[in-house]
Amino acid sequence: MYQFEYHRATSVEDALAKLKKASDGKLVAGGMTLIPTMKQRLAQPSDLIDLGGLKDLRGIKVEGGKVVIGAMTRHFDVANSADVKKAIPALAVLAGGIGDPMVRYRGTIGGSIANSDPSADYPAAVLGLGATIKTNKREIAADSYFKGLFETALEAGEMITAVSFPVAKRAGYMKFPQPASRYAMVGVFVADTGSGIRVGVTGAGPCAFRAKDIEAALAKSFTPDAAGTVKIASKGLNSDIHGSAEYRAHLVSVMAKRAVAQALGG
Amino acid sequence: MKVSMTVNGKPASAEVEARTLLVEYLREHLRLTGTHVGCDTTQCGACTVHINGDAVKSCTIFAVQCEGANVLTIEGLAKDGKLHPMQESFKENHGLQCGFCTPGMVMAGIDIRRRHKNPTEETVRHELEGNICRCTGYHNIVKAILTAKM
CATH class of the missing domain: 3.10.20.30 (Beta-grasp domain)
Incomplete structure (x- = not known):
């Protein structure tokens, strides 16, 4: 691993001031993606600004029909939160399926969403539930947040502070884990929200996206078969040794079908 | 630093x-x-x-x-020369083959049993997702975690 300077942030403002001062600095939350990336020398930050001490960014609140999760809240906390299990059980299921128990004790929701790994689980829920990303500067709607491979709407000097998920009437999340890494080869989050059906897909494309055809089918009939019979176009989807774009396209419908069954309590 | x-x-x-x-x-x-x-x-x-x-x-x-x-x-598990119950259970059940993964298995096992007082075999196997035994000696590892007296 390359050398870097390490700093502990004492507040959001302090973190961003330190980031600004660094020549090529990076914020580190749980480090579950960044540290392995640095070990492989795929990232070479000049400075690491550790957000681990920012206790204010940790915690879960349910208020006004929304579940608001602080950016530094760990997957373990979301998976085991009685509030999340009650309000949006599928979100707790999703968090409890990320990585493994040791990873869930460190990895955070803010880190996952800021990184926007094409196979990360949380982006599917952000889109599926129509969440709002809160930053130090503004609020970003889910639909305008994911821009491409590891690319988001976050600007330089902008940091996620919380994610607000509207409580859905019913929701489900299902993923097909890549057999070796256990990352989502395809993961689909289906939600029957107050403002219609939303379907967020991760793993299949360069970044998470909505499957509008499945949304339309589910709006007519919220049943597993309605989702499962939709054919997804494979154009532009990811293709690698683990699965072709056509295979992933097929998996989107299958995972959507299973997610609907889960949402219906099956 | x-x-x-x-x-x-x-x-x-x-x-x-x-x-x-x-x-x-x-x-x-x-x-x-x-x-x-x-x-x-x-x-x-x-x-x-x-x-x-x-x-x-x-x-x-x-x-x-x-x-x-x-x-x-x-190294911090045994107290006054007495093995931790999880270590004792790995010994009793021969929960190891080459022994390389064992320290991690024992530490993960303790964490699993803290979160699940009376886990099923399925739960233990699922919870061990992040611990790999390259000898594939999972059978006795799972048994050791299930039966540890803690």
């Missing part, structure tokens, strides 16, 4: 490079070589230790991030 933490109940501090991983600090600075490095890519779990009570992969956290933390390694 200087880092201070409590390791197995004793204060430990040293001057380390920022890039020193916790597992490197434990093994090379403190000579606590019971914690193993299997994959170094956050997958195998051989390096599992407890940080403030949580099971964490010590190859994927910098020592400097553990400033002030309470770290427990496999």
